[in-house]
Amino acid sequence: MARVKLDNYVVPDAPRLGARGWLRWIWRQVTSMRVALILLLLLALASIPGSVLPQWPQDAAATRAFLAEYPFWGPVLDATGFLDVFGSAWFTAIYVLLFASLIGCIAPRAVHHWRELRRPIAATPRTLARYDGAGPETASSTPDEALAAARAALRPRAGRLGALTGYRVRVDRREDGSLALAAETGHVRELGNLVFHASLVLVLVAVAYGTLFTYRGQAIVVEGRSFTNAVVAYDTFSSGALFDPSDLDPFTLRLDSLDASFSDTGRPLHFQANVTFTEPGEDPVEETIAVNHPLEAGDAKVYLQGNGYAPVITVHDAAGEVAFSGPVVFLAQDAAYTSTGVVKVPDVSTGEQLGFKATLYPSFVEGPFAVGSVHPDPANPVIEMLVYTGDLGLDAGVPQNVYTLDESQLSPVQDADGQPVTLRLALGETVELPDGLGSVTFEELPRYGAFDLRADPSLPFLLVAALLTLAGLATSLFASRRKVWLIARVEDGTTVVTGAAYAPAHDAGVGAVLERAMAAAAGRDPAPAAGETEQA
């Protein structure tokens, strides 16, 4: 019987890799630069569908519409994660592998760098003739004194940072009797590189931590009304796996007024919510919330994310009783705040339940063929509504969307010609419903603010990790990599110093450093920085 062989060697006696060998081989591959590079490119490529296709977390409505439009490709893409790219298994696999590769690359390098830092730097080359040199110069001091002065000059940066970013120096007495100083900087480049990559891991950890403990809620508050910070008070609420609802700070927020200003052409200029903010056991404080200006509420922030009109509507039923009265949130449909809303009146004292599908025109104008709103300000607010009777379907116990009317068991009220009746109400008007069903009144027109409350305890960590990333990156790319050597020997009773320096071609500043060290060794003033700006 033929045996399946993983490693198909020609020579049967050749050593097999074995399980451990294979694991080591896989780890080598994962941590190799080539694979890291391919993973990076895959990451870029894999992100692109997330910007082209509608995504569940970003826009659920668009995604649903996409699924309805493409009955074959929609579900296929959905099942393969293309409609939630950044939560998909394959995207996760790429970045997890990438971070594994990163850690596998960085950890040994950090150890190596640590050892390297504690080891003396390489000694001065036997001869400096190959490098851009300086000198020979005579010094009045002994070689030891001269090189001690040069050494001091190479460590100009005081303080702890200087120790980190300054030159590492070694001085050797050589066989020929000369004294040789070697100085180099550049280890900080590798340090920056390590900090950069380690900080990227920190960023990922901070994001993960935030995902577990974050919470976010949305609530719509009408002018004059209050809102208490509790899970049940939100229209929508979502939180991380480890979030505890009792952590919510039970503050109250009263929307005193909402300022919305528009230009003459209806372009939005400024939105601002004036609120009274009360923390338990504290005095109420007046605050403002605006776009780009959230309110700090305990460990959370409250954002003003939207606004609109919530007309106060009162409905009297056939018996003349108040069956409904209150503000109804309308959603703006265009830049002129033409808004739609729904009134559901289940609690009628007699007869069938009532429903209204309404459109609000803040600045109503009537043309020959159409009506519309010309400006978002309430210059001439008018509500048009269709009236429905029947069963609203609220008793089934199924949660309903408050912005739509379930018409399956409702029928529109029609006039004598069989046309649906459209009611038109200006602000303050009351209109009788047909067939003696009652009346409806458009009482007031307050605005509402749509607030978004969000807490993410990871933000400070994330900021620190991001700043470390940036600092590490800049250091790893811009820190200079220079070597400076000085040799001092005694010739005919006087000390003679020669020097040389080495740096990448684009780094012209190294000449000035060499000059500074030479000047210090020779006991003279450094020459004005020649060639400081010249480029090789």
Added chain:
Amino acid sequence: MNTTDLSVMALGGATVLYAIAMVAYAIRLARVADDKVAAKAAVREPVAAGGVSPAEAVGSAPAVPAASSPGAKARKAAGIARSTTLVGALLHAVGLTARGIDAGHVPWSNMYEYTISGSFFAVLAFLIIQRKRDVAYLGAGVTGIATVSLGLALTVLYKDVDTLPPALQSYWLVIHVSIATIVTGIFAVSFIASALQLMRDSRDTGRRWTGDRVRWLDAVPSAANLEALSFRLNAVGFVLWTFTVMAGAIWAEHAWGRYWGWDPKEVWSFVIWVLYAAYLHARTTQGWAGRRSAWLAIAGFTALIMNFTVVNLFFQGLHTYAGS
């Protein structure tokens, strides 16, 4: 003449001057290449011209050889190119400033303004590098990009000044978008260097671009020198791009209540970041250094342009005001 007219006229003038500069830079390249051929011919003679061929001298000092007439022609073209670029940049700056005063806010709040700012920073980056080393061979590309961008801005993208929408009323507009605009300018210059690097490399290895019609390629520095220049620009650009993305995240947290939401603009900013990160890794990886890493830098710049054009105009997202 009001501020609006001043801005538009200054930018129009800058466009024309850049166009002239582009032609002059192109002529200069051709002349330098001619000189190189002449120098080669001269080298065959025993009297070598100091052993330095003009093309090598391009990278270091401008005034090496030859009071001979071909060298003078190249210098004359370079002089015209340099002065028109400089005056063009001054007019560009005037147009930009006038736009800012006219609008009452920093001139980078929509596509038109972003285009006129980005092209200005590309020219400015070029002028700054030019002060340090002779990079006249990049001039044709940079002024070409500036001409096309300004021309498109004035004809297609133009928008009358308007007040900032509430979403943009933040000092982060100054921080986040200004750095993004500057990076675009830097990456544009490095893109040209990378493109020249690839062409020059193809010519040197005899793969493509070998004909006599692209003899001007002999006038640009060696592929290795171009790679070094492009790397230094990309390094600066990458750090600034990292900052742009971070500043954007902080602003998003401040304005929208989340620092990262995979909005199309964010996705593409991420793609750009990853591509340039890949470039930085590639240039130290065996088998990827040189041509392949240059292609990655070009891919990064292409993604940057995509992010600015296609994403603004065709993708739905929170950054939609950018397209207005």
